[in-house]
Amino acid sequence: MVDMLCEVLGHKPLTEVYWELDIAAPDIAEQARPGQFVHVRVPGLEAVSLRRPFSIFGAEGGTLKILYKNVGRGTAEMTRLSAGDRLQVIGPLGNGFPLCAEGVPVLVAGGYGVAPLFFLAGRLERKGVVLIGGRTAADILARDDFERIGWRVQVATQDGSLGTEGLVTDLLDKELAGVCAEGDAAEFFACGPEGMLRAVGERAVAAGLRGWLSLDKRMVCGVGACLACVQKLRRADGSTWIGRVCHDGPVFEAREIVW
């Protein structure tokens, strides 16, 4: 974990609201594991503005990639960054996903949830399938990127504008049936809106499979100091505790989470 001033190497819009930001951050990129995140001080906001957390989308050759959605004040300001600008970044933070899956890895992504999962797909020991869901075609990102590195991609949109019409969990149900039919095991890795994570978690528990869910809680410090991002969790012995998503997560196994 370091706090470093990073130079913007590249920055481009992927769609109307999604952007990819590449920064030079050798120390962070080298240590980074899929599922971890960085905590970014957005230049142009007031000096007293809090940092913003973003999953690591890629970390090769000293370059750290972020895939972000323009949703508010901070991310809107970020869209103005251009090559040569500098920003202060803490990372890598959090625990990350496990890298060896029991059986077929099934990745389930909603919106910018593709970011940590694409990084994961490149590092997992075994290839598998990635299910991407969104409201409409414009929310489906990184499809080609996954295919390029040899992953099978399935898409669901709620308005049917791309892939199957429906929810990404519908895809998951079908996929699960297929995997089981082949007598294979599977392990889920999911990142996206809380409703989706819960649905994926329920299916993992019901099927007796492991499901790794990356939670998205509003954060302040990002390092476990402020207690803004807590989540009630269950230990193996059934007792509960209060974890910090930034420090003890953001990735938890479905059975750990007390929703």
Place this chain on the structure above:
Amino acid sequence: MVDMLCEVLGHKPLTEVYWELDIAAPDIAEQARPGQFVHVRVPGLEAVSLRRPFSIFGAEGGTLKILYKNVGRGTAEMTRLSAGDRLQVIGPLGNGFPLCAEGVPVLVAGGYGVAPLFFLAGRLERKGVVLIGGRTAADILARDDFERIGWRVQVATQDGSLGTEGLVTDLLDKELAGVCAEGDAAEFFACGPEGMLRAVGERAVAAGLRGWLSLDKRMVCGVGACLACVQKLRRADGSTWIGRVCHDGPVFEAREIVW
């Protein structure tokens, strides 16, 4: 007086710390009189930041010119403006200088005080002399501009790096002696640091001449509503009152001011 969104037409550094900003502000430029000022909302500062007041340096053909010194947070942010940017400007504000002088007009400027005086020089009925003072050569601005429009220019710097070594009031004393020797009357118009204004005012009073001094008080509203910029003043009958520099000034006759 209007509050309008103005486009930046040009912006350039004149020295290391002085800048000239040209904006499209037809309604303001048309009404503007020398000695009046504009109240500028600096883009890039926080939404709650106060406006900054600047004298009108020029107002021809719908273009409003400002000459400013980079001295703090707001002016530093202003240096980042470039053609096409927009900023909210209220103006013209304040009373301005009288345009017909009794005798030779003697303009006395310190630092960015040249701004309203250059505008004045172009509009006064009669040409005269302008005395420009500063700490060092880099503080002497617009010298050529004055000469171009037919004014005689005298310069004094405290370190002697340009013109006479000494204060601008030394120049004034000499000038005054010269004018008097020729049996001519004179009228002073001054803008600069308070110490300089006081010295000019004292000389005007002593010589029985009129001296128009443009005061520089920190402002909030710029229109007379908040009472942040007040100055104790004397009426012709000797009674005193509290004026608002933004609304009743910024130009006062030397005898009016109770220092």
Place this chain on the structure above:
Amino acid sequence: MVDVASQKIDMAVDLGGIRMRNPVTVASGTFGYGQEYAGLVDVTRLGAITVKGIRLGEWAGNPLPRHVEVPGGMLNAIGLQGPGVEGFAREYMPFLRSTGVPVIVNIWGTDENEYAEVARRLSDVEGVSGLELNISCPNVKEGGNAFGTDPRTVAALVAAVRRATKLPLIPKLAPNVPDIKVFVRAAQDAGADALSMINTLPAMAIDIESKRPILANKVGGLSGSAIHPVAVKLVWEAAKVAQVPILAMGGIMGPEQAIEFMLAGAAAVAVGTANFIDPSVSLRVIDGIEAYMRRHGMGSLRELTGAVVCD
């Protein structure tokens, strides 16, 4: 939620007897006597005009500097410079009357008698619609904040002014108190027709190079965005026990903060420091509240005031 896209929205509010055609006024001391901004803003659109604080006689206020910019707002220590009742009535009322907008006069004094006397005299001035009692100014030595932070003084002061006038009375409560509800009760039991909050927070800035306080008065009042969440909390607390309408202010920079105040329980709002930055902000606030009500299917302000959902 009903569709009121085409429906007429009733923006009128009765602020303790002051009939405003919309719930937006300007905060005392931030809009002069109305006429200073009249060249830039159509002041006839305001729900009311609240003028700078005045006492019985002329008052010179504090030496300069009287203000300083700070993160999130500004400090001021104007010190209530003003023309006194007679000067005000003579110099400023003609214009104010001509606007046809209700005029709220912010008043102060150094003791109960002066408050009462100012109120009495203003009762005879045509066109004065109500009095805002400034018992919370952090920038004057006598009167001011010390009056507003003792519930007994508040009660006595409001009662004294109540006896002196029939005009709607709006005490402006001090924000630097542990429990605003005590002051709400004290003021309304003593005869207040409405309550105004919040005044600036007592504050200070020191120039570390000269080692001197920046304000000549040493201390001043903090206003602007910085105080908004503090004001919302106080308005929300006050609304729990207030039986009279609340006029809320503190850091309104646009319609959002005004709506927040109204959800918290305010019947009307006042725009302060923001006027200095954007003179037409109060008109934007009026339009923004109306648009919000339309969008949320609210036909009148009764549906907005106090509509915060707490469960």
Place this chain on the structure above:
Amino acid sequence: MVDVASQKIDMAVDLGGIRMRNPVTVASGTFGYGQEYAGLVDVTRLGAITVKGIRLGEWAGNPLPRHVEVPGGMLNAIGLQGPGVEGFAREYMPFLRSTGVPVIVNIWGTDENEYAEVARRLSDVEGVSGLELNISCPNVKEGGNAFGTDPRTVAALVAAVRRATKLPLIPKLAPNVPDIKVFVRAAQDAGADALSMINTLPAMAIDIESKRPILANKVGGLSGSAIHPVAVKLVWEAAKVAQVPILAMGGIMGPEQAIEFMLAGAAAVAVGTANFIDPSVSLRVIDGIEAYMRRHGMGSLRELTGAVVCD
């Protein structure tokens, strides 16, 4: 002014019995238990480490959301989640002891007895250098701000804790009071060794679309730049009557605000919200104070504390 460019500057300060080698600590709740930031910041350079508030037993704190960003700072309503005395001593003290830096433990309870009991137990924990009594937290229903805004409660509480421990005691005063001097006297007469101020200001934010308070706890505490001028004023007022040293906090974003506090009368300062934005800010503050003292020819902190020039 003497030329001390080459001279050694004495940055040490005795905060009511806590010997700090420089006047900079971190504000409770903004630096965890020290170890969370240890990977990013050399915590051994701090004058002291002040840890998150703890009570006797474990405490779950408030539901989420526990914070929201606002102009000039943030609101928080963490609700004092913590591991209790035993958990704290077991899990966090080993690391804290290893730093060699004085440890100030921020404590709270729901009544006098709990405060005293927490103090008693912590007196036996090796490495605890002092206790900061949190009597001003706006985010808990029992205890907290209501304790800190009644001078008699403050006096009784401080006295009770005083009887329970020999550790240096630093009551953290509530900022939402009319006259801080009353509380300074109450606390020091009851045996406080130093005073800490200010805690966050009670505040609130409402989401105008959902019409709900943003914080699950409805109200929270405002911290950051927004409260700095309010804090400076309170420290300056307090210093007029304080006979014990003051630990000041509220909106320190860099050396400037820390120096402002010290000029106003603070013996030491704590960096809070700024840690979240720039974890190494407190080290910058230490260096900045030293550079300032050098520039102004000050050889020791005695020349800085209270050096504001008011005439």
